[in-house]
Amino acid sequence: MSKPDEELYRRLLHKDKDALEQLYDKYEKLVFSFSYKMTNNHGLSEEVVQDVFMKLWTQKGTYDESKGKFSSWLLTIVRNAAIDLMRKKKDTPYELDERDALQTNEPSIEEMYESKEEATAVRQSMKVLKEDQQKVIRLFYFDAKSHREIAEQLDVPLGTVKGRIRMALKHLQTEMTERGRGGDTT
Template sequence: MSEQDFELYERIQAADKQALETLYERYEKLLFSFALRMTGRRDLSEEIVQDVFMKIWTKPNLYDRSKGKFSSWLLTVTRNASIDSMRRKNEQTEALDERDSLKSNEPAVEDLVQWKEEGTVLRHAIAQLAEEQREMIELFYFKGLSQRAIAEERNIPLGTVKGRIRLALKHLKGHLSTGKGGVDGEVRGID
């Protein structure tokens, strides 16, 4: 699938509208649901998806194949567009980048989602977590709250929030690496 995505991307660079349409059909639902989880707004999520595909169409050579999988790059672009859109709309003034403070040990949300393009494996794995861990993952990765905002909202210490997120990610890694999640024992993005 990744090779097909790259071929479509190259055709888009040559102004092939059919390739853009094919890529849109392949990823529109995933990107929309991802943006919706981040913003909580359907109208804003639709705008974000349109902006992402307009960027692909109008700005050549954004994707660098040597830096990773196309679907991961596409989710990163969508994530960044969602954050930018929320900032522009003044819907969230917290430092949204705080979540990136977990860089070396925990995956970015796009790495979590890439395990299966439609997210079924991930949703199943998240459903296996304890309620407090599942809540931290939802708030941190999908609602876009900073660790500090979660601590304040739930009235728990910041260290507890960080610990629950790390523990949840450890459990996700264990669940997915055993093959229970259907990824053939390979876990990407969690070391």
Template sequence: MNKPTDVELYERIQSRDKEALELLYDRYEKLLYSFAYRFTKDTQMAEEVMQDVFLKLWRGKGAGTYVRERGKFSSWLLTITRNGSIDLLRKKKVKEVEWHNRDSLHEDLPGVEKEIEDKEERDALRKAIHTLPDSQQRMICLFYFQGMSQREIAEKCDIPLGTVKGRVRLALKKLRENLEKEGGIDDERS
């Protein structure tokens, strides 16, 4: 008996044939996993993406429909895997504050990250933040502690981007002044 083609298995899956899903899984499991791993660089995420691709095939939702005229079945599966990997990375992305990439702030205030590394400095910073007006406190908290970009803050707070940039700069200037007065940080630029 001839081995069923990918398209034949796909059509059988559409009719809820579990054996067809198992055969297709055995055929593509390693390829889809390794392809997802190249995107995610994480074994658990790659496994999750691969499982999700087969679940979408079984449910008939989220994967679209394979059309033979548009290309090979394996290419279609890899496209679903790529899209799933990208989606999962977006969902699970841990927002990290990338100090050196935050708009133009690092040019204005070099070394801020280094200056607040130890606990005493962080405590002094928290106290200094509480001396700021509420609008500036909110900008600092969203920007540094929640890792939002200035553009995201503008959208979330429904205010112009220029206003966000101005408030962040002013808040940072006031924080620096307050910390220097209180001896919370040493200003090596002096």
């Protein structure tokens, strides 16, 4: 996390509204675009943005800088909030499979990151993964599939899916660290 983000987060922990506003201004577009890629729904994405920043304010889950970048941690919260919201809204006229079918191409990894430099590093780091690991990472993080859905889609045991995700994240973290990008991939 950059020093300004680190300071803003510390201030946020002490209920500094200005710090929350600055973090919102900095990350709102990233949070919205990432959640929109998952939900393909403008209204739900706005709800995700609100939910994520409320969680930051109420400190549901605390960032640990020793585990990686603030933006990576924030995107994990976004992903989980989007999945939770989609599951709660099952009465809406779409399902996860329909949302995925609407996407004409697979979301690129770089859309998840703020800068071209980081996107390049992530894209290069993904190349070190075995094809089966790349596939589970894309299904889990970018298509918002559950472990069980991935297991069914790939016709492999649930434990295999979990193991592949765990190993892929470990390899990505190592690769990103070697490339000097921090490396929290969770």
